[in-house]
Amino acid sequence: MSSSAGSTLQVRLKDKNRLKEQRTSYKYSAMDIYDKYFNWSYNDMENSKLYDYVIVGAGSAGSVIAARLSKAGEKTLLLEAGGAVPPFLNIPVLTPLLQQSVFDWQHVTVPQKHACKGLINNQSKWPMGKILGGSGRLNYMAYVRGHIADYTNWCPDLEESVDKETSSLNVHCDNWYTDLSDAILNGAAELGQNVGNINRDLNIGFMKVELTSKDGERWSTDRLLHRDIEKLTVIANAHVNKVLLKEKKAVGVEFEKLGTQLKAFATKGVILCAGAVGTPKLLMLSGIGPRDHLKGLKIKVVQNLPVGQNLVDHILTGLDLVVLNTTLPLNILNVLNPLSAFNYFFHGKGPWTSAGIEVVGTLHSTKSNRKLDPPDIQLMVMPVGISQDGGIALRKIMGISDEVFRDYFSPLTHETAVSILPVLLHPKSSGEIRLQSSDPAAPPIIDPKYLSVQEDVEVLIDGIQFVKKLIRTRAMQKLGATLYTKHYPSCKEFSFDTSEYWECYVRHVTLTSYHPAGTCRIGSVVDEFFRVYSTENLYVVDASVLPVLPSGNINAVVVMCAEKAARLLINKKFLKQRSQCHMTDFMQYLFYASQVKN
CATH class of the missing domain: 3.30.410.40 (Cholesterol Oxidase; domain 2)
Incomplete structure (x- = not known):
């Protein structure tokens, strides 16, 4: 870190015992050493730095949006909880061995009542990428667009970049x-x-x-993140703890790297791309979610929304x-x-x-x-x-x-x-994701209620x-x-x-296909422009927004959503900066709420 950056940096260390118990797995990992020499990080660790956009999660969606916005001239910060990408991760045949590794969040569901009875403790392991590229670095690389009827009612204009030089997915x-x-x-x-x-x-x-x-x-969307993109800053091994909200306007995020707590601010928007598990967790930690659940954890309620509900999976x-x-x-x-x-x-x-x-x-x-x-x-x-x-x-x-x-x-x-x-x-069965506590380091409670x-x-x-x-x-x-x-x-x-x-x-x-979705779905948590309802400058773009599962593997769909969101942001095609609940939104919300209840 440069001396000027050091003078700007305002360090606030957390309780050392808590760090030792809950952060050791990433604080002293070999990937941090790799990151120090081969990845972005240390030159840009200035506290309270100002950007146009702050994006949380460098997975399939986050990498696309970061690349598109920064190339369009927007000063963009991309934060990723995982580290750099070692070359051997490009070898496709190693895919299964990456699960349950340092590159994986290693999520696990609660014991299932109706399914997974042949698994240890009736629990399903849910691998998710904790690395630049996200789950696109751990998946089986299948490119499946699904059926046209999957998108008719909520997003008929999904498409990818067709320019081979800028294509987000090389098929x-x-x-x-x-x-x-x-x-x-x-x-x-x-x-x-x-x-x-x-x-x-x-x-x-x-x-x-x-x-x-x-x-x-293997080709994943983190390959779009080039060092020669002048407006892009990427910080790896950065654990985002919450979204900073001024009333109901997202103004930045609070994150932690190597025991140092930092803030980053955004003038135009905070975009959550942390996945079907990570995004609802972060929203709820920030006070956006089911009122009773947040109150029970003594989290100040900013907006009552069904975050974490309607969890579905193939x-x-x-x-x-x-x-x-x-x-x-x-x-x-x-x-x-x-x-x-x-x-x-x-x-x-x-x-x-x-x-x-x-x-x-x-x-x-x-x-x-x-x-x-x-x-x-x-x-x-x-x-x-x-x-x-x-x-x-x-x-x-x-x-x-x-x-x-x-x-x-x-x-x-x-x-x-x-x-x-x-x-x-x-699936007709759906579940939920809840917080275990108000501690950002605590893993979430995942209950898909399979079968x-x-x-x-x-x-x-x-x-x-x-x-x-x-x-x-x-x-x-x-x-x-x-x-x-x-x-x-x-x-x-x-x-x-x-x-x-x-x-x-x-x-x-009963096994997961690694396709969880729906926990911040369009029509109940975000609108058709990916804006979180009744907030300002806060967006969600990842598998959590899918109102229905597509008829196939979901990575292609997530990337297409990211491409659409980037086009909307770049072309300023938002009617209002604040996502208000209009009558049509209210009726749509009632419909989706009834579906979840049933």
Whole structure:
């Protein structure tokens, strides 16, 4: 830090014992050392510095908005709780190993009553990126735009930057695939499903997955953050504690870095991009949220809004449910082969370029209206199973208990088990995120209330029934595909392959697709311009604003929301600086509130 910056810096250290207990994990991490030499930070740590915009969270949305605003001439500060990006994070095949690491917030839900019974303590682990690039650095890189009906009622004009030089996501179509991908597509065609590009040509059907990659490497939106952007300041390892509000106007944020508490001020706006968990937590810590909940924690209520409510997530089932009598090239031995490393580093080819997903497909369950509704089931096809590594890493990352792995998955260790995973696209069940305390260091309480509505179970069972049909097709039989018929240990009281058995199975083998959303949704917490209701200069742009889940992976949608928000801010297309609750907003709020209640 320069001497002039040091003279400006006003340091206020917190209680040392509290810091030792709650901040050690990042204060003394190796990533801070990396950050010191290879990342922005120390030259710009001036207290009470003034910017046009302060953005919280350098994930998929925050990085896009920061890059767009700063290039448009707006003096912008981007704050990220995580650190810099080491080069090995660009290797797609390492994706699963990044979960439960220093790059992950390592969130976990409360024990689930109706689901996740095969997981340790009935709790679902929720990986989320704590690094420049956010969850776009931890995800499986699948680029899926969803169905046109997903956006008709709330945001029909979503689009990305189409200029290849400035594109926020580099979408790569010519990926490395195993023979399983062609077998799945041919099998889907046998069953009368559409096969083509569901991102562009079709609204529903099956395709080889498109990945956000370039030359075999992961591509995430933090690559837009260049040092030559004069108006942009990025500070990593900065934990934002609250939004600073003057009455109901956002004027800045309070954040902490390496034990030093600082403030940054914004003249035009504070934009929260901390994700479906981080953003509602920060709003509630700042006094914006459910009145009774905040009062119970002795937090001064600035605005009563249903922040943290309507938590929804895509969940899946069907791990290692299909067994092949042939070997696929994406396996532990092939990944560890030095030739695979050579092909990756010198040619950008081979198994190291695989993120694990090869095919995505969408279809309707028997519960949906095929003519009016978007698809409610997605299939994600992965040529590996969690049994393949003998329980060393993958099952621990997902939180599968020792007992379940030993009794159910371990017999598949020497087989070629693959996962054709039914995903629940539009769950009827919804949950909430609450604060544990008024301490910013305390993790939030996450309760998605998975499978609390019976219809969600029935839709997932429909997905399993489709998988059974798929593996009986001629194309899949060429690979010797069969259903894994071992009884799930906790479901032995039910006859195998009955509806009762599959309900028991689904309630035990319940896993997140890493797509939580809706906790600050449009129409209840923010308006269509991403402004927080009844506040001024306060915006939210991330997965939390999605009023409904899209019919597919959500990263592309989050980026499109960020592009739209950036265009609105740059073009000044806001009717008023303050987001008032007009009659239309009030009616829309009542509608969404009734949906949450139901």
